[in-house]
Amino acid sequence: MKTPREIILERHQSAEAKLKAIRAEELAACARSAAAETRFEPQATLSLGAIAGQIWQEIFWPWRRVWAGVVAAWVIILGLGIAAGDTPRRASARPPRPNPEVLAVLHQQEQLLSQLLGTERPPRIAHPRAPGPRSGAEPLPGNPREASRQEIALCENPVAAAWITTI
């Protein structure tokens, strides 16, 4: 009578000779190199040279031909730009002065708009403000109901509002 373990191991006893090909020395060498790597890892410091070296190794060196191509393209572009001699002038910071004729037309249209709205000068659209407390609200000049009606009309007429903001 035998245990299953005995039967199974006996059945595979013939493979023992082939299994002896696995060398203990090689395994020990593997373990030693793994131990050395583990010891080395925590000592790794982040020096500037190491970072630069790593960037060079991982980003530039594998794609060196691509980077060389990019550099060559930029050199050609710059060379052509210098050869053409048309370095772009910086645009002046000041905006160009408006044409007096355009200003006259705009003035006429402003007057026309004020006549249409029935006021001397078109009221400027006030910037929207956050609503404050009712007690602190200032009353509109003149007839408050009329003034608010004009503002609403202006807001509803986008052309008029656009003209006013342009002026």
Next chain:
Amino acid sequence: MPVVIEEPPLPVREARAGEPEAWEALLARYRLPLYAYVFELVRHEQTALDIVQESFIAAARHIQGLRQDEKFGSWLFNIAHQRCLQRWRRQRPVEVAVDLLDEDLRDLEPGPEELLIRKEQEEDFMRALGQLTVPHRAALLLHLVEEFPLEEIARITGTRLGTVKSRLHYARQALRELLEENEA
């Protein structure tokens, strides 16, 4: 009174330090049981030899990460089991085991030492073992060959404890039926 021979402790610490004698001792202890386990799963001599070799090399590379030295055996078998799974995934899908529900199990499974086989039954036993599905065979082999506790078998095969109990129960039952059939 039965004499219990205690095995000497495994030289895992020395193996971690890279001592060849320690690796020789670990090889002598585990290479044949590991080969038997892998061969019974993959059923191909060269593949089994390759997996055993790869498993020992992987163990040597990663032994620094092993926390419990006494778990070296189950850790090594787990490496080999994973290698077997990798091979199967490349070749064909793994057979699906029919697992019983945990409620169907009784904790009355006999230990490996209680299953004794007569000389004339040895061939039938090996044949019946080969007829089990791979998951059932794996669980039974780990139980019979290395006598790993159920928790260790669960860890090696990457399954739950209940699944291991189920598979062992089913495997034993199937093995018994196959042996009876062969005898008849």
